[in-house]
Amino acid sequence: xxxxxxxxxxxxxxxxxxxxxxxxxxxxxxxxxxxxxxxxxxxxxxxxxxxxxxxxxxxxxxxxxxxxxxxxxxxxxxxxxxxxxxxxxxxxxxxxxxxxxxxxxxxxxxxxxxxxxxxxxxxxxxxxxxxxxxxxxxxxxxxxxxxxxxxxxxxxxxxxxxxxxxxxxxxxxxxxxxxxxxxxxxxxxxxxxxxxxxxxxxxxxxxxxxxxxxxxxxxxxxxxxxxxxxxxxxxxxxxxxxxxxxxxxxxxxxxxxxxxxxxxxxxxxxxxx
Numbered sequence: 001x002x003x004x005x006x007x008x009x010x011x012x013x014x015x016x017x018x019x020x021x022x023x024x025x026x027x028x029x030x031x032x033x034x035x036x037x038x039x040x041x042x043x044x045x046x047x048x049x050x051x052x053x054x055x056x057x058x059x060x061x062x063x064x065x066x067x068x069x070x071x072x073x074x075x076x077x078x079x080x081x082x083x084x085x086x087x088x089x090x091x092x093x094x095x096x097x098x099x100x101x102x103x104x105x106x107x108x109x110x111x112x113x114x115x116x117x118x119x120x121x122x123x124x125x126x127x128x129x130x131x132x133x134x135x136x137x138x139x140x141x142x143x144x145x146x147x148x149x150x151x152x153x154x155x156x157x158x159x160x161x162x163x164x165x166x167x168x169x170x171x172x173x174x175x176x177x178x179x180x181x182x183x184x185x186x187x188x189x190x191x192x193x194x195x196x197x198x199x200x201x202x203x204x205x206x207x208x209x210x211x212x213x214x215x216x217x218x219x220x221x222x223x224x225x226x227x228x229x230x231x232x233x234x235x236x237x238x239x240x241x242x243x244x245x246x247x248x249x250x251x252x253x254x255x256x257x258x259x260x261x262x263x264x265x266x267x268x269x270x271x272x273x
Contacts, residue, residue: 004132007063010062012140013064013140015058016149018076019048019072019153020050021069024074028073037073037108041105045101046072047071048153048155050154066129072097074125075096075122076095077125081122095118098112101155101156133215141221141222148223148224148263151212151226152227153226153229154230156237157232168198168200168230169233170201171228172226173202173227173228175208175216179218179225181223184266186265188258195254212224223266227255233251234247234251
C-alpha cells in the first residue's frame, strides 16, 4: 500500500491529514512465533477517525489534500523526527509510539521496535509523506506567491493522561502565533467565535504539532494552522467509532467558514506581492 494518497488542487490551500490512516505495518501484525502488538493497539483507538469524510468539502474548494494511509502507531507524522518532545513536561507520544494515549502499551513484552527499526520506519513512512507535503506547499507558493496549510486532526474529548476535563470542540493551533501571520490567525479566530454552537480555543493544550511548527514560516509566505476537533462533535467516541452524519453536517459549514476566513485573510495580506 502507498504511504499516502494525494489530490492536487489549484488553490493556495494545502490540507494535511497525518493521523487518519488505519493500516498497520506488516511487521507489527505478523511474527512467526510471538504476538507483536496488544489487542488494544490492534483496534487503533487513537486514530483521527473519519477526518477525510468530515472534510469532504475541501477538494471542491480547490485544496490540495494529502492523507496518510498508515496508522500513527507505525510512525507519527506529526512528531519531530529528532525525537524532541513538542510539549516538554507534558504527557505525549513519540515518533514511533510505544504507548496508547491512555498510557497502556502498544507492544507486547519484548517486542518494542529498536533503534534500527525506528530509523527504517522514519525512512519508509515519515520521509515520503513529508517530501510530498513539502512539494505541495512549494507548488502552491509558486503558483500564488503564498500557501496556507491546514493540518486536520481530531481526538477523543476526554483523555485524562493528556489533558484535564473535556476538550473544547474546536482547538486552533498556530504555535502561539508563530506559524502564520497574525491577520490570518485573527480571521480564523473570528470565524471560529462566530459559530456560537461550539466551544472554541486558540493555542490551548494543542498549539500545533511538528507539521504546523515546521512548515509554518510566515516570513516565507507559508502560513500553517492546526485544527484539533473533539471527536464528540461529529462521531461516537467509543468503539466502533461510528461517524455521526447529523453532527458532521452541522460541523462542516463551521469548519469551511474558518478555513475560508483564513484563506481570505491570506489573499488580502499577499494581494500586493
